[in-house]
Amino acid sequence: MARQRWQGLTVMSVNAKKEPGYYGDGGGLYLRVAPGGSKSWAFFFNMHGRRCEMGLGSVKDKPLAVVREEAHRCRQFLSEGIDPIAHRKAQRQSAKDAVQKTRTFSECAIEYYESHRTSWRNQKHGKQWIDSLITYAFTIFGEKNINDIGKADILAVLEPIWVSRHETAVRVRQRMKAIFDWAAARDLRTTQDAHLWDQITRSLPRTKDLRKPKHFAACPYSQVAAVIQTIRACGASSSIRLAMEFTILTTARTGMVRLAVWSEFDMEKARWTIPAPRMKAGVEHRIPLSECALEILRERARNRPLKDARPTDLVFPPPGESRTVI
Structure with missing residues (x-):
C-alpha cells in the first residue's frame, strides 16, 4: 500500500481545527489552538541545545502564506547561527530607539x-x-x-x-x-x-549692495563743550545731568553709567573698573578717569547721605527710586 504524503496545513484545515493543541505545517511552524478556541502561530527551533518556542502572531492577523514566509526567514537566521527571537527583539528595540530620536x-x-x-x-x-x-x-x-x-x-x-x-x-x-x-x-x-x-x-x-546702514550722527569734537553746557542748563535733575556728562567724558554705554555703583571706582588711582557680569562681552573693563570725571564723582559723593551709604549704592540713581543695586 502506497504511503500517504503529508501536505501540512491548508487554509481550510486551519479554519476547521477546533480541538486545543498544536498542528504542524512542517519546518518548525505550528498552528496553536488554545482551550478557549483562539488560534495563533508558533515556530519551534533548537538553539544551543534548548528547545525554543517563538510566537508569530494571531491567525486573524496573519494568513497561512504570510506566516510561512516568516518561518522561512527564521530558518535562514538559524542556518547563520542567529537566534530569531533575539533578532526580533533587537529589531523592535531599534525601531523604538528610532521613534525616540524623532523630533520636529x-x-x-x-x-x-x-x-x-x-x-x-x-x-x-x-x-x-x-x-x-x-x-x-x-x-x-x-x-x-x-x-x-x-x-x-x-x-x-x-x-x-x-x-x-x-x-x-x-x-x-x-x-x-x-x-x-x-x-x-x-x-x-x-x-x-x-x-x-x-x-x-x-x-x-x-x-x-542693496541697502546702506543708517548711523546716528556723531557730535563733532568742537561742539562737545557746547553740548555739555546745554546739558547743564537743561533743567533735569542733578543725577541725570551729571550722568549724561559722565557718559560723554568716559565714552561709556548709557547702561554702564546708569548701573554704576561706588564699589567700582578707585578715586586714588582715577580708575573705573566695570566687572565682567555687567559687560556685554563678559570681560572686565577698566576706564581711566579724567579730572572732570573725578569731579563729577566727588559732587555725587557730597550729595550722598552718609548715614546709610553702602558700596552697592548707585552713583546716578533715578529720581525717586532706590539708590541700591541688590
Whole structure:
C-alpha cells in the first residue's frame, strides 16, 4: 500500500481545527489552538541545545502564506547561527530607539531654549530668541521632522525677510543653525550637509549692495563743550545731568553709567573698573578717569547721605527710586 504524503496545513484545515493543541505545517511552524478556541502561530527551533518556542502572531492577523514566509526567514537566521527571537527583539528595540530620536523642529527649538535660557543674562533677549523662531521658522517647518529639513525649507524662512528685515533674518539664521547643531549632537539630525550654511549664505543677496546702514550722527569734537553746557542748563535733575556728562567724558554705554555703583571706582588711582557680569562681552573693563570725571564723582559723593551709604549704592540713581543695586 502506497504511503500517504503529508501536505501540512491548508487554509481550510486551519479554519476547521477546533480541538486545543498544536498542528504542524512542517519546518518548525505550528498552528496553536488554545482551550478557549483562539488560534495563533508558533515556530519551534533548537538553539544551543534548548528547545525554543517563538510566537508569530494571531491567525486573524496573519494568513497561512504570510506566516510561512516568516518561518522561512527564521530558518535562514538559524542556518547563520542567529537566534530569531533575539533578532526580533533587537529589531523592535531599534525601531523604538528610532521613534525616540524623532523630533520636529519646534520640539528641538523648545528643548534647546529651555536648556539654555538660564545662561542668558537678559530675559528679554531669551523671549525674543524663541519668539523670532515661532514667527518665522515654526510657520514654515515647525512640525517637520528636523532630519527632513533641507535648504529649500531654510531659504523659505530667510528669503522673504533677508532684505526688508536683515538684522532679524541674520539672528533667525544663527538660531536655526544652533538648533540644527544641537540636534546633530544628539543624533536627531543625521543628514546635514557640511556645506549647508555656506551654500545658504551664497544663495542669498549681498545686503550691503542693496541697502546702506543708517548711523546716528556723531557730535563733532568742537561742539562737545557746547553740548555739555546745554546739558547743564537743561533743567533735569542733578543725577541725570551729571550722568549724561559722565557718559560723554568716559565714552561709556548709557547702561554702564546708569548701573554704576561706588564699589567700582578707585578715586586714588582715577580708575573705573566695570566687572565682567555687567559687560556685554563678559570681560572686565577698566576706564581711566579724567579730572572732570573725578569731579563729577566727588559732587555725587557730597550729595550722598552718609548715614546709610553702602558700596552697592548707585552713583546716578533715578529720581525717586532706590539708590541700591541688590
